[in-house]
Amino acid sequence: MQITVEIGTREQQQEIINELGMLGEASKHYTMAFRIREIIVPKDFDAKVTELQKAGTYKSVPGMEPVSKAIFTPQGHVLLFHPNIYSAAYDNHIRFAIYWHEFSLLVNKGHFPVLTRHKLDRYANYFMNLYQLYDQYSAARKSFEFRDAVLREVLKEELSELAKQDLERSLLGSLAIIRNKAEYYDWFRFQIMEYRENQIINDFLGAVRGKIAQLSYSIIFAYATMDHYENLREKESLIAEAPMLNNNTRAFLEYFRYKYQEDAVDLSDGIDLMEAFWANFGIRFVDGEKCMECEVVDI
Incomplete structure (x- = not known):
């Protein structure tokens, strides 16, 4: 699993990569319907979502930006974490919960049953x-x-x-x-x-x-x-x-x-x-x- 960080100095990027490495390690021990292909901390969150979703221009609401977003691709999920969560308003304790919440949602996709219906009843x-x-x-x-x-x-x-x-x-x-x-x-x-x-x-x-x-x-x-x-x-x-x-x-x-x-x-x-x-x-x-x-x- 690749981790890409587009913000900060080289030293800061390595610190973020080390912090996110726990998700890569954890993914080895959980059954997942689709693997995590890449984790990205983009410089421009909205532009990266637009690029990956390929479904029109994505625009988050200023002041209400999501802290993370999982995007499905044929090669696996891409996890995006907003660059704002690496500002002074957050610390690693806050981020640990953010990381694991997003990871848990992906794990749940592989554990929860899928209901097959010919119509919505x-x-x-x-x-x-x-x-x-x-x-x-x-x-x-x-x-x-x-x-x-x-x-x-x-x-x-x-x-x-x-x-x-x-x-x-x-x-x-x-x-x-x-x-x-x-x-x-x-x-x-x-x-x-x-x-x-x-x-x-x-x-x-x-x-x-x-x-x-x-x-x-x-x-x-x-x-x-x-x-x-x-x-x-x-x-x-x-x-x-x-x-x-x-x-x-x-x-x-x-x-x-x-x-x-x-x-x-x-x-x-x-x-x-x-x-x-x-x-x-x-x-x-x-x-x-x-x-x-x-x-x-x-x-």
Whole structure:
């Protein structure tokens, strides 16, 4: 596996290569559907993504640039890490978690089952989205565990203050989204009322789809963090009144905890939990006579 660093002095480049070498070593011990062909720290992240994806010009949002991106090629995956993560705002403790999160997502691709369907039906839709959320939950948990192991067994260090600040800032950001009732819960309720009047399902889905994804992932990231770092569990009090944290959501999260502890990859028994979780956002998918249909439910 090749490691290419396009930023910094020759000495800095070698330090980054040494740091990233752990992924090359780890890849030898994990079963992967497709190997990692190359790891690149590009000088221009957007230009490199555009070059590799060959699907139009890629432009990240200024101030919201991704820290990493995996791109599939016929020769294997290419892992890109944004040059910003080698600035003074980050240290190696923060980067260890970033590296292993991205690596875990690639490993999951080889472990999680692939559902073959001739059409998208209710089961397939919930199945795919259930795995997408669990993919992020498990990758986050594994990235924290990996970092702990490196610090404890290799570096003999405590988690840096910068990494602690980054961890808490990220958690508080997710919690702020979860408890933002006006932006999410009230928005869903408003869109449900709009749908009751016009009965145009595509308009409803277009209005809520992005917020469903954002809120779902915020819940997943927040609880993956608090499930690993018990000292941060007290932050859960900040979302005690969040309307989305009902019994459906808590059962869904408990299911993820159990599957993670069991190191399970079969989530076929979680379809109904996924359905109940998404009902919190006002949507339920059913099989119609010709295709899958979306029902709008009150919340």
